[in-house]
Amino acid sequence: MSAKFERKRGKDSPTISTASLPDIIFILLFFFMVSTVMRDSDALVTTHVPKGTELTKIEKKSMVSTINVGPPVSMHQSKYGTAPRVQLNDKFAAPSEVIEFVENERLKKDERLRPYMTFALKVDKKTKMGIVTDVKQELRKAKALKIQYNAALRAQALE
Amino acid sequence: MENWKKKLSISPDKAVVSIKNDRGTSYNIYLQVQNELTAAYNEIRENEAMSKHGMSMEDLPKSVQKEINSKYPMKISEAEPENIGGK
Numbered sequence: 697m698s699a700k701f702e703r704k705r706g707k708d709s710p711t712i713s714t715a716s717l718p719d720i721i722f723i724l725l726f727f728f729m730v731s732t733v734m735r736d737s738d739a740l741v742t743t744h745v746p747k748g749t750e751l752t753k754i755e756k757k758s759m760v761s762t763i764n765v766g767p768p769v770s771m772h773q774s775k776y777g778t779a780p781r782v783q784l785n786d787k788f789a790a791p792s793e794v795i796e797f798v799e800n801e802r803l804k805k806d807e808r809l810r811p812y813m814t815f816a817l818k819v820d821k822k823t824k825m826g827i828v829t830d831v832k833q834e835l836r837k838a839k840a841l842k843i844q845y846n847a848a849l850r851a852q853a854l855e
Numbered sequence: 856m857e858n859w860k861k862k863l864s865i866s867p868d869k870a871v872v873s874i875k876n877d878r879g880t881s882y883n884i885y886l887q888v889q890n891e892l893t894a895a896y897n898e899i900r901e902n903e904a905m906s907k908h909g910m911s912m913e914d915l916p917k918s919v920q921k922e923i924n925s926k927y928p929m930k931i932s933e934a935e936p937e938n939i940g941g942k
Contacts, residue, residue: 746886750893819882826878828885829936845886 737786741766746821747850759812760844761801763794765827766820780823782831791827794834818846867899871930879940889931896929903927 743766754760764783768776782789784797802810815835819828835843864870872892876885897912900923904912912920 746883748886748890748893750890750897821881821883821886823882824878825876825880825882825885825936826938828882829878845889847886847890 748847762816791830795838798838875934
């Protein structure tokens, strides 16, 4: 009996059980594994898209491959100039390389899904139609006929 | 009644809109034109939905939406660009 009392007067406070700590760590780990999204390639070109009112929301982002066109980002202007260029994945490209890009994007997809693929043109509003037309014609040659123009929403009509 | 309702096409399913631009045309302007075209088609289709079905396009079932869309199909033809303005 006295032994019990002695133990109570000891300096240790009742120890907290750490048996559930690994569980918490694993829960956190699984949470991050599920919620992590793969980042798009770094933007090499600026793409301030035009604003429109008749927009449709993209439903299946996984079926969209984006082609960026715009003036190079300030960091790259010394080497690549200020004229608008095409960016495919993570590097600068010429419109003629679009066909190969389309082929590669198609290979990444399951055969049955290929007809549902869309190519998005995310073009800076200050670009001239010359380079955009070149890209569109290459897409046509590659039989990538489902294309979309990315735009931002504007609530009001112009003027 | 809005002016455009008086000038409706006899066969709207055959109507084609043709766009032509210069290589030097600003992409912003090109998209604004596309936006206005889309707005026009949406307005015609919405008008059809309200007058024939009493509901807005977005409230109608997919099959009816498809019906109206094929009655007024969006047929836009883009011509080869010129290079009149120079680069």
